[in-house]
Amino acid sequence: MKTVKIIIANKNHLHFSTEICDVISDSAKVRGTGIAKRTPEYIESKMQNGNAIIALSDGKFAGFCYIEVWGHGKYVAHSGLIVHPDFRNQGLAKKIKEFTFNYSLKKYPKSKVFGITTGLAVMKINSDLGYKPVTFSELTDDPKFWSGCKTCTNFDILTSKDHKMCLCTGMLYDPAKTAIKKEKWFNKKVLKRLKKIKQTMLANNKQLLLWKK
Numbered sequence: 756m757k758t759v760k761i762i763i764a765n766k767n768h769l770h771f772s773t774e775i776c777d778v779i780s781d782s783a784k785v786r787g788t789g790i791a792k793r794t795p796e797y798i799e800s801k802m803q804n805g806n807a808i809i810a811l812s813d814g815k816f817a818g819f820c821y822i823e824v825w826g827h828g829k830y831v832a833h834s835g836l837i838v839h840p841d842f843r844n845q846g847l848a849k850k851i852k853e854f855t856f857n858y859s860l861k862k863y864p865k866s867k868v869f870g871i872t873t874g875l876a877v878m879k880i881n882s883d884l885g886y887k888p889v890t891f892s893e894l895t896d897d898p899k900f901w902s903g904c905k906t907c908t909n910f911d912i913l914t915s916k917d918h919k920m921c922l923c924t925g926m927l928y929d930p931a932k933t934a935i936k937k938e939k940w941f942n943k944k945v946l947k948r949l950k951k952i953k954q955t956m957l958a959n960n961k962q963l964l965l966w967k968k
């Protein structure tokens with residue numbers, strides 16, 4: 756694989772916005788699935804506010820993803836994941852998603868992270884990162900997020916189901932739940948270690964008493 760660097764996009768990358776939008780819409784056509792359309796202006800706004808991640812190889816666009824904030828920061832979504840066809844099946848999407856995920860957790864530590872997708876690759880990557888599949892009721896109710904679906908070919912299905920379900924699967928990562936799990940795991944490990952120390956001390960004490968006798 757050619758050397759690819761993954762970085763937080765900035766104003767120096769604005770000229771990639773049209774190519775990014777074109778690759779996103781061309782790929783959706785090939786896949787035959789619905790997708791929310793993005794404009795170059797929207798991609799540029801993400802780059803300007805430090806909420807876009809770009810992968811570059813020899814100055815060429817290799818991949819992209821951006822972060823959106825919803826419900827006044829209660830949720831963030833990682834959207835628009837795209838890998839240029841020349842760089843697919845080499846683990847790049849996974850790396851971009853991991854980078855975006857870690858960056859987003861630092862920037863928005865209290866926000867739940869979610870995504871909606873029909874793509875198996877994205878589902879695999881998300882579940883490796885700790886996301887769980889959920890119904891749409893667990894995701895943001897911010898109308899602006901859902902209005903993004905208006906440009907998707909499946910929007911009729913979403914509206915006919917009263918915005919409760921569609922062809923996409925909702926996936927959610929809740930940092931608070933992960934913290935509780937980690938704490939439980941840590942407590943279990945500490946208790947196990949303390950028990951071991953106590954047992955060793957008792958065994959040593961017994962040996963000392965026998966030796967004194």
Ligand SMILES: CC(C)(COP(=O)(O)OP(=O)(O)OC[C@H]1O[C@@H](n2cnc3c(N)ncnc32)[C@H](O)[C@@H]1OP(=O)(O)O)[C@@H](O)C(=O)NCCC(=O)NCCS
Nearest residue numbers: 782836837838843844845846847848849872873874875876
């Ligand atoms: C989907 C996409 C981002 C994957 O990029 P990639 O760099 O080729 O993916 P990776 O090499 O990092 O693969 C990640 C995992 O997904 C799997 N995968 C990749 N492409 C796949 C596909 N088309 N179908 C099923 N699984 C796929 C890989 O085998 C890998 O799984 P593993 O971890 O079990 O080995 C890329 O094909 C793309 O840009 N497609 C068009 C846009 C798109 O569909 N975006 C998702 C919007 S929902």
